[in-house]
Amino acid sequence: MRSRFQHGLEELKEKLLRMGGLAEQSIDLVTEAYRTRDAKFCQMVFTNENEINQAEREIDELALDLLAMQQPMAVDLRFILAVVKINADLERVGDQAVNIAQRVLDLISEPEVELPVDIPRMAASVTTMVQRALESFLDGKAEIAESVLQMDGIVDRMKDEAFVVLVQRMINEPYTARAALNVLLIARNLERIADHATNIAEDVIFWVRGADVRHGGAHYRA
Amino acid sequence: MGVGIEVRGLNAWYGNNLALKSIDMTVPANHVTAVIGPSGCGKSTFVRCLNRMHETIPEAHAEGEVKVGDIEVYGDGTDPVEVRRRIGMVFQKPNPFPTMSIYDNVAAGLRLNGFRNRKQLDELVERSLKLAALWDEVKDELHKQSGASLSGGQQQRLCIARSLAVEPEVLLMDEPASALDPISTSKIEELIFQLKQHYTVVIVTHNMQQAARVAEFTGFFLMGSLIEYDKTEKIFTTPADKRTEDYITGRFG
Numbered sequence: 001m002r003s004r005f006q007h008g009l010e011e012l013k014e015k016l017l018r019m020g021g022l023a024e025q026s027i028d029l030v031t032e033a034y035r036t037r038d039a040k041f042c043q044m045v046f047t048n049e050n051e052i053n054q055a056e057r058e059i060d061e062l063a064l065d066l067l068a069m070q071q072p073m074a075v076d077l078r079f080i081l082a083v084v085k086i087n088a089d090l091e092r093v094g095d096q097a098v099n100i101a102q103r104v105l106d107l108i109s110e111p112e113v114e115l116p117v118d119i120p121r122m123a124a125s126v127t128t129m130v131q132r133a134l135e136s137f138l139d140g141k142a143e144i145a146e147s148v149l150q151m152d153g154i155v156d157r158m159k160d161e162a163f164v165v166l167v168q169r170m171i172n173e174p175y176t177a178r179a180a181l182n183v184l185l186i187a188r189n190l191e192r193i194a195d196h197a198t199n200i201a202e203d204v205i206f207w208v209r210g211a212d213v214r215h216g217g218a219h220y221r222a
Numbered sequence: 223m224g225v226g227i228e229v230r231g232l233n234a235w236y237g238n239n240l241a242l243k244s245i246d247m248t249v250p251a252n253h254v255t256a257v258i259g260p261s262g263c264g265k266s267t268f269v270r271c272l273n274r275m276h277e278t279i280p281e282a283h284a285e286g287e288v289k290v291g292d293i294e295v296y297g298d299g300t301d302p303v304e305v306r307r308r309i310g311m312v313f314q315k316p317n318p319f320p321t322m323s324i325y326d327n328v329a330a331g332l333r334l335n336g337f338r339n340r341k342q343l344d345e346l347v348e349r350s351l352k353l354a355a356l357w358d359e360v361k362d363e364l365h366k367q368s369g370a371s372l373s374g375g376q377q378q379r380l381c382i383a384r385s386l387a388v389e390p391e392v393l394l395m396d397e398p399a400s401a402l403d404p405i406s407t408s409k410i411e412e413l414i415f416q417l418k419q420h421y422t423v424v425i426v427t428h429n430m431q432q433a434a435r436v437a438e439f440t441g442f443f444l445m446g447s448l449i450e451y452d453k454t455e456k457i458f459t460t461p462a463d464k465r466t467e468d469y470i471t472g473r474f475g
Contacts, residue, residue, distance in 0.1 A: 002472040071431055073458050073470040210460030221460050 005070045012062050012083050013138075016090070019055035020134040022048050023090045026097035027130065027193065030104060031123040034186070037108040042101035052094035059087045075207070082207035086137065089196040089203075093130065096189045096196070103182040103189070113179040115169065117162045119186055125155050126190045129197035136201060142208040148201035149213070155194035162187040224422030225291030225391045226251040227272060232286035234267050234276055241267045243446045245286070249439070254414055254423040256437030256454065258430060260474065263443040265426045269394045272424065273309035274302040291391055307335065310385030314397035316377035318369025318384070324351075325364040327380055331388040346387055353420070354383035355413050375406025379413065386421075393417060395425040399432065411436050430470055434458050442466045 026048045033041035063084050066072060072080055129151050136144035166180045166187075205213050212219040227249035234242035242264045249255045257265040270276040271284045274295060288295035295305055318327050328347045329337075337343055347364070351357040356379040360367070369380055378398060385393060395414070399407040414423055414436045427433050433440050434454060441451040442463075450457065450466040461467045468474055 005472065073430065073434075074461050074467045076471050077459060221456050 002070070005066070005072070005076075008062065008066045008070065009076065009079065012059065012066065012080070015055060015059050015062065016083055016086060017134065017138060019052060019059065019087070019090050020130070020137070022052050022055065023093040023097070024127065024130050024134065026052070026094055027123060027127050030097050030100040031120055031127075033101060033104045034107070034119055034123075037104075037112065039105060039108060042105050045097050045101040049094050049098050052091060056087055056091040060084065063087075075210075078207045078210060082137075082203040085203045086200045089199045093193050093196045096193045100186050100189045103186050107179060107182045110178060113176045115176070115180060115183050116165050117183055117187065119183060119190070122155065122158045122162070122187060122190050125151065125158065126194050126197070129155070129194050130200075133197045133200040133204065136204045140204070140208050142205045145201035145204040145208075148197055152194055152198045155191055159187045159191040223391065223420065224252040224418070227392065227422065227424070228287070228289040229272075230287040232268075232271060232284065232288060234264070234271050234284040235282065236279070237281045241446050242271065242284070245448050247441060247448055247451055249422060249424060251422050252418050252420075253439060254418050254425060254437045255439040255441065256433035257424065257426045257441050257443060258428075258433050258469075259443035259449075260469065261428075262445075264446040265443045266396055268443065268448075269311075269396060269424055269426050272392070272394060273306050273311060275306070275311065277302070307331075307388050308390050309392040309394060310388065310390035311394045311396070312378070312381050312385055312398045315401055316374060316381050318372070318377050318380050320368060320370035322369055323365050324360050324367055324369055324372070324380060327369040328383045328387050331384060335388060347383075350383040350387040351380075353386050353417065354379045355409065355416070356380060356383055373406070375402050375409060378402060378406070378410060382410075382413065382417075386417075390421065392422045392424065395423065397426055397428060400428060407432070430458070442469060444469070 026045045029041045029045045029048070033039070033045070063080050066080055129148050132144050132148045136142065136148065163184060166184045170177045170180045202214050205211055210221065227247075229245055229247040229249075232242055232245040233240060245268060257268060259265045267276060272288060272290065272295065276282050276284050284296065286296065290305070290309055293305060293308065294300055319330060322330065325347055328350050329343050332343060332346055337346075348357065351360065356376060359376060360372070369377065372380060399410045402410065411432065414425065417423055425433070425437060437454045439451065440454045440457040442449045442457065442465075444465055450461055450463045452462070457466065458470060461470065
């Protein structure tokens with residue numbers, strides 16, 4: 001056994017999971033900020049963002065060191081490659097949470113407008129996707145990752161529906177445009193997070209099974 | 223040009239000890255094929271069976287079908303000396319003839335095969351040294367310096383030139399770079415890559431990164447069996463067999 005190498009792989013996994021926890025928390029925080037119209041949750045997202053960025057750098061550095069010094073092969077090589085890609089996706093999740101926080105700050109700077117879009121419900125679906133993607137990474141379970149891929153379509157539809165009703169509202173009641181636009185952008189940011197969760201799930205499947213399931217189908221190396 | 227190798231049901235023994243168990247393997251012509259596996263897995267035995275070197279060890283013998291191009295290596299009436307001329311071999315430790323000049327080292331095999339024409343010998347020596355990427359370094363010292371006076375990496379390339387001089391179709395290499403420093407190793411690896419244009423190369427190596435760098439196909443041996451044999455990129459990224467994966471990721475034992 002290459003214990004030093006195994007230790008490095010474990011460390012990489014722990015760091016990525018910790019970063020995943022922060023990204024997940026950021027989604028919860030913006031959802032809470034939206035629900036309660038309380039700016040303090042947005043500030044917490046901005047703080048998280050710094051930590052996520054720091055974690056991204058550390059993970060890339062450790063992955064680079066392991067590649068350079070341990071010359072990993074097969075499942076280990078796929079693992080490190082997956083970590084590097086998941087790392088980038090989680091960092092983008094953090095960015096999207098920051099975007100949402102900024103929209104929420106703008107929303108709460110104006111009087112509340114009732115809009116027929118259930119952002120907390122959409123956020124709950126997105127959070128589940130991120131949680132499951134991270135869970136599949138934790139245990140190397142490709143089946144859990146597959147369930148994430150199936151959820152992506154649901155979130156896409158939620159965003160499309162939000163788009164339709166919000167545009168209609170903007171046309172009918174132009175004074176709601178600012179709020180409606182903010183909510184529309186939040187829905188789009190949430191949908192983007194779902195895409196990142198999907199990418200993470202695909203990377204887990206690649207790590208575990210060696211199959212490329214991006215862009216539909218399963219591509220195994222000939 | 224190189225020729226392909228077809229191995230079917232190859233068994234090899236040391237006394238009563240079965241060292242290779244029913245090996246089937248198709249080695250494509252003009253490619254580099256690596257054979258990897260832990261010590262004692264049979265990888266060296268395997269390549270030594272390909273040119274009937276195995277049976278030169280007392281009490282060792284092999285059975286099965288090995289076809290190299292059109293030669294039935296274990297066919298009735300096949301001359302092992304002719305087999306070894308057509309299938310050259312390079313060993314772990316460079317073994318030039320120490321008292322011979324560089325020129326004579328390369329010409330030795332040719333002279334043994336009855337070559338006497340000086341002009342032809344000159345041409346073949348030059349061609350072989352060029353193919354082995356050694357010519358430029360030794361062309362002014364061909365008769366002055368002995369094979370032993372060269373550096374380790376140069377000696378190994380000299381041995382490769384010596385093998386190439388007799389115009390084999392297959393080149394077997396048993397750990398050809400394991401005694402060399404990284405610069406000499408990369409020269410040998412680069413050379414192997416070039417040589418496949420003219421020869422079929424089979425290389426035994428302990429160094430998996432080396433196999434990954436030079437070979438297009440890789441076979442993994444374990445306890446006398448060929449466990450997995452596939453394109454090199456498949457073996458090192460997504461091996462099909464758990465035992466292959468455990469070996470190449472260092473999870474063995």
